[in-house]
Amino acid sequence: MSTSSSMAFQFGASSSLSFSSSSIRRWTHDVFLSFRGEDVRQNFISHLYHALHQRGINTYIDNNLKRGEEISSELSKAIEGSMISIIVLSKNYAESRWCLDELLKILECKEMVKQIILPLFYDVDPSEVRHQKGSFGEAFAKLRYKLKDEVKVTKWEAALEKVANLSGLELRDRNESKFIQDIIKWVDSIMVNRTFLKVAKYPVGIESRVRDIFQHLSMGRNDIICMVGIFGTGGIGKTTISKEVYNRISYQFEGSCFLKNIRETSKAGGLIQLQKTLLYEILGISLECHDTEKGINVIRHRLCFKRVLLILDDVDDLVQLETLAGARDWFGSGSRIIITTRDQHLLNISKVDSKYEVKRLDHNEALELFSWHAFEEDKPMEDYVELSKHVMQYAEGLPLVLTVLGSDLRGQNINYWRSTLDKYKRIPSKNIQKVLCISYDGLDDNEKEIFLDIAFFYNGQYLNHVVKILDSCGFSPENGIKRLIDKCLITITTYNTLWMHDLLLDMGREIVRKESPKEPGARSRLWFHEDIRHVLEENTGTSNVEGIEVILPEGDDHDMIRLSPKSFAKMKRLRIFKSHGAYFSGRSLDYLSNELRVLDWSNCPLQSLPSNFRGEKLFDFKLYRGRIQEISGQFKNLTRMRFFECTFLTKISNLSSCSSLKELDIMDCENLVEVHDSVGFLDKLARLHLYQCSNMKSFPRRLKLRSLEVLTLFNCSKLQTFPEIECIMEYLCCISLLGTPIKELPSSIGHLTPALKELLLGQCTKLMRLPSSIHQLQNLKVLISTNDCKDLMRLPISVSHSQHLKCLSLENFTNLAKEEIGLSIGYDKCLKHRKLTISRRIKRSELESSAELRRQLLSSLYWYLDDFSFYSSSTLQELDLSWGAVVSLPPTMKIYVELRILRLCHCEKLQEILHLPPNIQELYVRECFSLERFPEVSTKFQFSTSYGLRELRWIDLSGCHKLVANIGSQVPNPSFVEEHIQDHSCGIIFPGNKIPDWFSHTKEISNGDDSCELDISGPLYLEEIIGIVFCAVLGSDPDYPLGPFSGICVSINGNMLVEARFYLYGGSDHVYLNYSFPDCIEQLLRYPTEDNLRFRFYCDSYKVVFKSCGVHIIYKHEENVNLTVGECLVDSSNGIQLSKRRRDDEDSNLEFNGYPQHKRLSQDLGNSNAT
Known part of the structure; x- marks a missing residue:
């Protein structure tokens, strides 16, 4: 490629938003690893590098053990050419001048070319790195003493403080393999977001046009939402230019999406699919809906907090815009929406902020x-x-x-x-x-x-x-x-x-x-809806017709094409017939071409295929919501057969002639009764999938499917027997029998070795036994028999011999003999580092051998927990005791230093929580109606003189109406917060109806709404802020006693800071309280606000409303104001009531060092100038 400036993108040290081509990077490596060799090279780094390499991530690792005074030019280039730098901050990292110079170079690349940095705190605390304390500080002090270069040391100190303030991952005392998995997931997510779109092989003329568009985008403004239209004639390069713009700036947003070819996609009723793509690209969620209105609501509610880049390519109808980006307030502040179109008028009526016409090349x-x-x-x-x-x-x-x-x-x-x-x-x-x-x-x-x-x-x-x-x-x-x-x-x-x-x-x-301008039936291919109607209804088709695709126009949902038996009679050479969304009348045809390769027909009206249709050349056969009753044919070249929601289909007949069939998918065919035995002998069949065929009774009695990879019989609720396996199926990796009433598995299931990894038997209500031959499945990783397999009497001891088993789930087994549970758990050595789920009264003696079990999920245990010491205190990470008869947690809970998640939901006898593991992170205590005492929850949320449960990040106390606790009763002490709170934020939801009195800014909502906005005007002194506390009083619909699953979000100037999800139980108010410290402040300072902050509270359930909301800002040098706190008044109807507080100096303003006056704003803030 030429070095011409208009052609090739040159790289160099330029500003992050340079309008030259230097802002596009072609990375030489995905990841650069920076580490102290003597600490981690031989163990952690070698394992991490191997995991990255296995994942296909191009990683640079410096294996030069002899290092000079300065980092080499080769290493410097490797850092510059890496998309991501992973910095492993270990105890002796700061003793190496080489490592610290690498750090300086990496931070320089972060500023100059927007390299992404992930700090890993390996056996060190972020605060030790930030302030050079502890063992990390001792290592740095050694280097400082040897070097005696204060200028250099000052640069390193600033770099260490900066990298410690970045979001990173901490090893602490968790398993290294899990730590590496988390790193890989993080890298994967970054690489997906930084994948460049293919632009043009020779991008001549693009640079000047991209530069012009940047002027329209106002990228320096994060306080606005900008919508820009790009218009011009077809083929002029609108899509190419917008792809280049996307590649250059997408990484600067919280989410981004390039929706291409909207004009063509929407013609086929694809607006819903475009909505799904938009949400998936930005949020990673899959939207299941068939209604664009629902899609609009989800987009508007889920993206209004996010700063996104959305490019809508080739728009030609206002409906498309209204469906995908109907208003600016659908998106968070700082978002950019770019529309490309041939129609300038469309941009005028959509009221874009700016228009750019792409000029032809000179x-x-x-x-x-x-x-x-x-x-x-x-x-x-x-x-x-x-x-x-x-x-x-x-x-x-x-x-x-x-x-x-x-x-x-x-x-x-x-x-x-x-x-x-x-x-x-x-x-x-x-x-x-x-x-x-x-x-x-x-x-x-x-x-x-x-x-x-x-x-x-x-x-x-x-x-x-x-x-x-x-x-x-x-x-x-x-x-x-x-x-x-x-x-x-x-x-x-x-x-x-x-x-x-x-x-x-x-x-x-x-x-x-032009093949036949006047008569469509004489053309080779048909796609225009009215042409197809004419040909099929008037029987004007000819042997010229080779392909037809019926695409229903938007809004013609009930448009009907009337078929006659002769509609296809003259189309002897028809190869392709596809129909999506159109409707047809007529029950039979006299003829279908035997030249058909693709028959893909939704709403097919035929009760049967024509008797003279052999289908010998048929390659792909799909019917969706058809009236077909029985399938048979000589489909010797057919590779894929799919029937969805064909409610009249009763029988799959003899398919022995379908020797090429690779996929057979039958979904929601509720009247299907029989699948012919021949299906069990299709030698090339790789996928056999029957989903919710609720009346199917007859399934092949024998399976000899040498190529089978996946077998699914989901919710086939009348299938009672599982077929015999008659050959070794070396490719079959997964069997799902969820919801089938089979009574037992045959001993021949042992033939499924060696590939079978997952055997899913959930809700098999009639299952009585598993065969002893199950031990032959040596590669089985997941054996799940959860939820209501109540008739299972024996669990074969041989299951313990499955060396690769990672997950064994035996939940709600009411008839499983006590000795059987003891045996199965006694062999849990095969489950080391894995997961076990059981559900039954179990004695301590039955579980004594479980000391090596890790990350267990013990669901619904009916114990009083008088002795909980039989588990290894160093391994248990997740514990679920919901719906149990627990009265109190024993003192031995404190020895479980690895336990991170504890669930105690619906424990109706639970009266007190006095003992918790020291490193617990998430605690769920929903609907524990008898809970009265939980002292540590008050201590946790004081943030003044003590700091219990340091790692705790979320507590859910919804529905615990008897609990007496002073939650959030004191103003956080700034000195304490700055000294002790450095790593994460924490939140809580509990019954109540009042925001604590010490909140400096509050707002009441008289009518209740699913969102609330609160403005704070300056001066704000952002650099002095060390914490922000959010609070909201939420009410839920009393007609829904179980309450909706809700999510609450808080954004600042359109940028989301806080998100939490929980259940609210109908008819009672709850208080949501969140203390946000370093991560929140980092985002706050990232987006300058010119002394005005707008906080927006939003809940994504329409059955939940805000009654009030509040914000309190914690400054570094604010004096600690002691509050006199009365007792909490408890009322069974209103839950926790925070009593009236009294300030000792209630009438005086809080003034300090020229910083803001903190005075309680009036409750009618909504009518003040601040809103």
């Missing part, structure tokens, strides 16, 4: 781009200069046309060029499609057929699947697709899908229209 730019494609150089070869200039006249500065024409002429001699130019001369000016058609005319017949099939049926689909279908049609797809790529008529996306520009799509459709 002569020099056009000649350069053409030259790259025609000659692979930045200018024409000498003999072709004049001919190239003639090409410029026909391309009219459109990048797409220049690309196609250059690719078409590349490698051809002068005579070919002159002949082609003669063809261009005969085309009227401004007829771009005809110019493009010259490239199509140069294809051979095979390539033309492939081009037209892609244009009509396969644009946007996965390459591998399309290749198989084209191959089944007798084409040569490998060579044909390669030729189309070479001529720039199609491209392959990052996701391995086919993509064709809409100008080329239109060209392909126009080529087919």
